[in-house]
Amino acid sequence: MVTDVQVVVERLKARDAQTFRSLIERLQEPVTGYLHRLVGDREVALDLAQDTFLQVYKEIGKTSSDLALDAWIYRIATNYGLRYLNRKRLKQFIGLEEREAYDENLMVAGPEDQAETRLLVQEALSMMKPKDAAILQLHYGSGFTYEEIGQVFQMSSEAVRKRVARGVEKFRAVYGKKVPARKHVGTPVNSVQPRDGT
Amino acid sequence: MAEQKREEDPEHFKARDEGGMAHPDDDLLLAYTRGQLNKERTSSIQRHIEGCGRCFRKCFQYEEANSKLIVMHHMRLTDRYPSIVDAVMERAEQWRPSLAHKVSERIYLLWQHGRRTLVRYFPQKIGKTKWRLSAGSNGLPSTAVFVSLFIVLLVVAAFAFGTAAGLLSLNTSKQATPQGPLTVTVPPIPTATPTPTPVLSPTPTTKPYIHLCNTAADLTQWRMRVCGDNFTPGHKLVLFYQSFDGMHKAKHQITVDKQKHFEYVFKISNCRSVPSFIYVLDYSVSGGRLVELNNISYDNCPTSMSTPKVAETPTPHPEP
Numbered sequence: 001m002v003t004d005v006q007v008v009v010e011r012l013k014a015r016d017a018q019t020f021r022s023l024i025e026r027l028q029e030p031v032t033g034y035l036h037r038l039v040g041d042r043e044v045a046l047d048l049a050q051d052t053f054l055q056v057y058k059e060i061g062k063t064s065s066d067l068a069l070d071a072w073i074y075r076i077a078t079n080y081g082l083r084y085l086n087r088k089r090l091k092q093f094i095g096l097e098e099r100e101a102y103d104e105n106l107m108v109a110g111p112e113d114q115a116e117t118r119l120l121v122q123e124a125l126s127m128m129k130p131k132d133a134a135i136l137q138l139h140y141g142s143g144f145t146y147e148e149i150g151q152v153f154q155m156s157s158e159a160v161r162k163r164v165a166r167g168v169e170k171f172r173a174v175y176g177k178k179v180p181a182r183k184h185v186g187t188p189v190n191s192v193q194p195r196d197g198t
Numbered sequence: 199m200a201e202q203k204r205e206e207d208p209e210h211f212k213a214r215d216e217g218g219m220a221h222p223d224d225d226l227l228l229a230y231t232r233g234q235l236n237k238e239r240t241s242s243i244q245r246h247i248e249g250c251g252r253c254f255r256k257c258f259q260y261e262e263a264n265s266k267l268i269v270m271h272h273m274r275l276t277d278r279y280p281s282i283v284d285a286v287m288e289r290a291e292q293w294r295p296s297l298a299h300k301v302s303e304r305i306y307l308l309w310q311h312g313r314r315t316l317v318r319y320f321p322q323k324i325g326k327t328k329w330r331l332s333a334g335s336n337g338l339p340s341t342a343v344f345v346s347l348f349i350v351l352l353v354v355a356a357f358a359f360g361t362a363a364g365l366l367s368l369n370t371s372k373q374a375t376p377q378g379p380l381t382v383t384v385p386p387i388p389t390a391t392p393t394p395t396p397v398l399s400p401t402p403t404t405k406p407y408i409h410l411c412n413t414a415a416d417l418t419q420w421r422m423r424v425c426g427d428n429f430t431p432g433h434k435l436v437l438f439y440q441s442f443d444g445m446h447k448a449k450h451q452i453t454v455d456k457q458k459h460f461e462y463v464f465k466i467s468n469c470r471s472v473p474s475f476i477y478v479l480d481y482s483v484s485g486g487r488l489v490e491l492n493n494i495s496y497d498n499c500p501t502s503m504s505t506p507k508v509a510e511t512p513t514p515h516p517e518p
Contacts, residue, residue: 017287020287020290021283021287024282024283024286024287025281025283028279028281028282028283029278029279032279032282033279036279037270042279043447043448046279046280046282046465047448049282050282050285050286050289053282053286053290054286054289054290054293057286057290057293058293058295058299061303061306062302062303062306064310117266117269118269118270120266121266121267121269121270136267136270137270139232140264140267140268140270140271141270141271142271143271145234146229146234161225161226161228161229161234162225164225164228164229164232165223165224165225165228165229166225168228168260168263168264168267169224171263171266171267172259172263175263175266
């Protein structure tokens with residue numbers, strides 16, 4: 001049985017401009033939003049989103065018809081995001097680039113203390129491994145299930161479950177250190193220390 | 199009894215405390231708080247938590263972490279992202295698949311065809327393998343295919359260049375040393391006498407320069423088009439710009455076409471994102487060549503700058 005996704009993939013393989021345009025229109029907001037949250041820079045996120053869709057156009061011919069299209073696009077976006085973050089870290093490590101403040105375009109609707117939480121969460125995530133941060137972004141930010149994340153990272157949902165749990169433990173450890181450092185009283189400090197001591 | 203047995207199921211409850219009581223793994227507890235477990239596991243863990251203070255506390259801690267992380271979901275932009283559809287479509291139209299790309303696509307299709315054929319004849323053995331040659335995967339077979347192809351290309355290129363170099367050297371050596379033992383021909387050392395150097399500073403007409411070449415359609419769609427002329431065909435350039443407020447920076451790679459020309463289009467989201475300067479660095483030239491465009495005005499954007507003025511600054515060691 002031929003599904004809608006298969007039809008779209010076949011049309012994309014035939015370089016159908018209209019299909020490609022509607023694909024970008026459908027996914028540009030969520031993909032750019034995901035990249036924006038991941039890299040923390042609006043302009044970079046827009047550039048990476050462009051590169052992602054261009055890569056889709058270039059590489060679609062090398063995929064099979066039963067491709068999970070959205071997961072594949074998110075995989076490409078994630079690879080671009082992770083590559084950018086790794087290069088940025090390297091530059092910061094060797095002193096070519098300074099640490100930047102977080103993009104104020106990413107705002108949180110709601111009370112003021114949520115904005116503070118947002119900054120702390122962004123900072124904590126930036127101190128984690130980029131891949132762990134990307135998995136948490138997909139799960140908590142984009143609302144992906146473990147199974148969908150598994151499709152993006154080509155892992156089983158059990159592996160994703162363990163990875164998310166490890167990521168949350170690391171996040172708690174980093175966030176727990178951040179909160180007393182900022183003397184923030186609005187949010188409670190996690191009392192339980194992580195098992196791995198990170 | 200059956201419930202007790204399910205709770206003791208090592209698949210679900212692996213961790214044990216000092217008292218020998220079995221507990222679910224932490225990742226299962228987190229998945230439970232996130233609603234990512236199936237019905238059976240959810241009810242099993244729920245029953246366990248009701249009677250286990252340790253796991254109840256753990257779930258509470260996870261709920262607390264979830265409440266922080268879920269903030270990411272509520273992150274909203276102050277303004278919407280500008281549409282990237284036109285920019286991507288334009289780049290896609292400009293893209294022409296290279297020979298290597300076409301070859302790798304053919305290899306993939308052959309691989310798929312071969313695999314399908316094998317699956318048809320040996321469904322049990324081949325059908326279970328998960329080898330893939332898709333663009334996103336980094337599996338061993340795809341890597342092996344590309345590495346072997348690269349090695350073959352490398353050998354062919356080395357052979358071709360080697361033959362060409364050999365032919366050339368044969369021609370020159372025939373004139374220098376027609377016969378006899380192996381000799382090394384040392385090229386003449388340039389003397390200190392001043393010799394006329396090749397033209398380093400080209401005439402104004404051949405100078406590479408950049409300018410704005412916005413069309414009416416560009417202005418209506420809030421795009422800026424930068425054109426460059428008199429660059430060396432095939433050279434790789436890096437174009438970078440910064441907006442007036444310093445918030446928008448970008449860096450892009452461009453290749454000069456055969457007509458010594460390039461065009462680059464980028465989106466202008468608002469007047470603040472209009473570049474205050476644009477640099478193009480030709481790093482194919484030894485030492486690099488920097489071409490600069492200042493005093494940029496765009497449509498009706500308020501700026502004290504006048505008409506675009508072209509300035510060319512050849513610098514041996516540019517510092518962007």
